[in-house]
Amino acid sequence: MEAKELTRKELYDLVWSKPISTLSKQFHVKSSYLKEQCTKFNIPTPKSGYWTKIKHGKDVEKTELNGDEDLIIKLETINDKLDKKRVIVPAKLSKSHKLVAIAKKDLANKKLSYRYASKGMITTSKGILNITVTPKLVSRALIFMDLFVKLAEERGFKIWFKEYYGTVVSLHGIDSPIYLREKNKRIIVRNNGLWNETELEPIGELAFKRDDYPRKEWHDSKSVKLEAKIPSIIDYFEEQAIKERAEKIEREKWREEQKRKQKIEDDLKELRNSEIEKFNLLYEDSTRYYKAEQLRGFINAKKEYASKTSSMSQSLKSWINWANEKADWLDPLVKREDTILGDYESFK
Structure with missing residues (x-):
């Protein structure tokens, strides 16, 4: 990622000179990210319908900018969306990322699980890339994770591990737990007359999941393997990080406003109580x-x-x-x- 610096006043003038969707292309950033920066630095933006009114020559109102106009803002510009053609899936793992190398070594010593949801599969240990697959799918799972981790870090993501959540990808301060596993299907193993006894059976297909709200899953389809979906997966996390960061800022601003209102209310209550006390005296x-x-x-x-x-x-x-x-x-x-x-x- 690269950073472009401009003052608060310069960004204000720009967002009132052309639509944010146009401006975002100029700066090679997403519209949601640009809106987030305006929210973060209290820069007013045109309301819905503003540019339509401009187009038809109607009168419009421009909200004034208050505060420090010379404050420097750094816009983290990103490259265009990942080119799907860049994702070349190797036949075998080579020059793997260090996190993938650790996962490979860990899985080599694992025994098959007898747990209901992962029966017949092996799972990486705590603090290692979260992978659960059958032994025959280990190689492909590691190749997928190697491609994902390398491209994600290239785009500015941080890959780390969090207690109770496992593997986490982070961007713009937004954390998203992830894991890779082999899909199961439910099969009937015995009919007892009144109900069927079932088991989960691995089916040889990979699924990559975001394991928090909003949950999201990508998996093998008949025509497209999961590896080919890595660019769209990374694009999703980028867009979600920008969106959720903007929402987080809005929530923080709302909380600060509530705190401000509560303080005013508390001060008035204290003043009223003081007046009552003095009057009673x-x-x-x-x-x-x-x-x-x-x-x-x-x-x-x-x-x-x-x-x-x-x-x-x-x-x-x-x-x-x-x-x-x-x-x-x-x-x-x-x-x-x-x-x-x-x-x-x-x-x-």
């Missing part, structure tokens, strides 16, 4: 102040009554002092600390 303080003034009014009324009736006593004077202290203790403006009750905030 205000209301409580005003109520305390009103009660303190009410107490003082009562204390003064009692004091005035004692003066009028000449009934002021030492015990009443002590009560008046005590009552005024309690009013000051209750009053949020005075906040007097009581020798017994402490401050009002601790008391409540």
Whole structure:
């Protein structure tokens, strides 16, 4: 793969100057990949029907570009689709890829399986190219894998192994588990009257599978062997990687937007709770102040009554002092600390 550099503004101007399908051919990239880059770098693109309106001279709206216009974007250009004529299937394995050489050595020491789904076949060990075939199909399976791995790596794929998933092909950060196996057919081995006992029998045909969503299978047909389908298999993984990467970016953007909205909602909730708390405190303080003034009014009324009736006593004077202290203790403006009750905030 090669990389072409251009600024964010340059790519923006280009996608508004001609359809992405045309532009993708100019850059030797897939349309889905170009759309992915626009999504990734927040570059607005024309909506559906835009170019039809242009063609018929109708008014159109152009979405403005916001943000850093000079940010450099690297477009990974790819060659045209693999030429099927390039896939020359050798009669025997030679100069094999190191991963295939490891698989060949591993299969040479394998015993036939008695498991239901792979009975009569041999399977590579964990951490080795995932192959399950009968001994007579080993040579062809290795040749297929050798062709696939070499062409895939030539196109920029990474072949690696993942625990619980086996062999994985990766491109643009998208991982796809794969395996090669011999196809089976179900045969009846015994009729018990009420039901048939069946077994799976290998039929000498190869099938190559993508073992995750969306699942995909290629296999031998009457007129075309699986090896001839390698170019279309690799093209599929390229297109899917670009498509799924774009979808992944969209999901990440959606999640970020949801997080942003949730933060706004949480901030508003926190602000509202803070306002409620402050209001409740205000209301409580005003109520305390009103009660303190009410107490003082009562204390003064009692004091005035004692003066009028000449009934002021030492015990009443002590009560008046005590009552005024309690009013000051209750009053949020005075906040007097009581020798017994402490401050009002601790008391409540």
